[in-house]
Amino acid sequence: MESPIRRGRSEEANVTDGRNEADEGFSEVRRAWEENADFWDARFGEGNAFQRVLIGPATERLLGLKPGETVLDVACGNGAFARKMAELGATVVACDFCERFLELAQEKSAARPSAVTYLRIDATKPAELRTLGSRRFDAAVSTMALMDMEAIEPLFSCLPELLKPSGRFVFSVLHPSFANDACRLVLEEEKENDRFTMARAVKVRRYRRPFTSRGEGMIGQPAPQYYFHRPLSLLLGAGFRAGLVLDALEEPGFDEGSVGARPLSWEHFPEIPPVLVARMRLR
Numbered sequence: 520m521e522s523p524i525r526r527g528r529s530e531e532a533n534v535t536d537g538r539n540e541a542d543e544g545f546s547e548v549r550r551a552w553e554e555n556a557d558f559w560d561a562r563f564g565e566g567n568a569f570q571r572v573l574i575g576p577a578t579e580r581l582l583g584l585k586p587g588e589t590v591l592d593v594a595c596g597n598g599a600f601a602r603k604m605a606e607l608g609a610t611v612v613a614c615d616f617c618e619r620f621l622e623l624a625q626e627k628s629a630a631r632p633s634a635v636t637y638l639r640i641d642a643t644k645p646a647e648l649r650t651l652g653s654r655r656f657d658a659a660v661s662t663m664a665l666m667d668m669e670a671i672e673p674l675f676s677c678l679p680e681l682l683k684p685s686g687r688f689v690f691s692v693l694h695p696s697f698a699n700d701a702c703r704l705v706l707e708e709e710k711e712n713d714r715f716t717m718a719r720a721v722k723v724r725r726y727r728r729p730f731t732s733r734g735e736g737m738i739g740q741p742a743p744q745y746y747f748h749r750p751l752s753l754l755l756g757a758g759f760r761a762g763l764v765l766d767a768l769e770e771p772g773f774d775e776g777s778v779g780a781r782p783l784s785w786e787h788f789p790e791i792p793p794v795l796v797a798r799m800r801l802r
């Protein structure tokens with residue numbers, strides 16, 4: 520099984536978490552997704568190993584959807600999880616800033632009658648988020664996308680307007696501590712009682728300060744995508760500052776004995792969680 524997450528070339532550009540107001544047009548961040556959408560859709564389909572084994576089950580557990588609930592899917596990609604939620608009985612509004620992903624999502628949804636409405640929304644722009652309506656959603660979800668967003672404060676600060684009272688927001692990200700772009704997976708030889716064994720580890724070079732990098736989310740994708748590393752204090756802090764509280768957290772990893780395509784595939788690191796899934800809610 521091929522690990523879908525591969526990190527690439529790291530760049531030394533530090534980021535703040537504010538919106539870059541000069542960048543109101545077709546940003547480089549979005550351009551990369553427009554170029555990658557067909558490739559991602561073909562490889563990801565209705566969910567790759569990371570989604571099926573790690574992200575999907577944890578997200579569904581933390582969401583605890585009830586039929587008839589209204590859910591906002593932020594940065595929905597090809598809409599696979601939005602359709603899954605619709606199958607579970609939710610009414611879903613799914614948005615992304617990538618035109619091509621939305622076209623692909625629409626095509627897939629046309630083939631099955633499910634309650635998903637797709638909209639083009641840039642989640643770093645409060646004015647666009649506010650067009651989604653007021654106090655409309657029981658829950659919001661964002662799978663594996665916050666680390667791809669140039670800024671997350673705008674989304675968190677709009678959530679109290681978008682969600683119903685006590686509404687919840689469930690998100691997954693690459694684990695900031697173990698799977699940021701400055702982490703390296705290593706295989707070491709160890710000698711114990713005259714026997715040589717191999718041990719795997721994660722080497723963490725940077726963590727405390729945010730940084731931007733570009734790399735491959737899927738091996739062979741046409742364009743490098745941008746990553747915006749934020750330590751946990753900044754990631755969760757964006758929610759805390761918006762008045763949300765953290766009330767559930769999962770750090771899923773692959774089971775012992777899982778087999779990956781390469782010696783350093785994440786499947787071979789059962790003790791290290793490559794993703795983090797969190798639930799925050801309005802007080």
Ligand SMILES: C[S@@+](CC[C@H](N)C(=O)[O-])C[C@H]1O[C@@H](n2cnc3c(N)ncnc32)[C@H](O)[C@@H]1O
Nearest residue numbers: 552594595596615616617641642643662664668
């Ligand atoms: C790794 S993909 C995940 C897609 C989907 N949620 C999934 O789990 O398959 C990241 C997504 O974030 C979207 N994205 C990145 N920045 C965004 C922004 N500012 N506004 C809306 N979508 C954004 C990309 O277009 C892409 O669809």
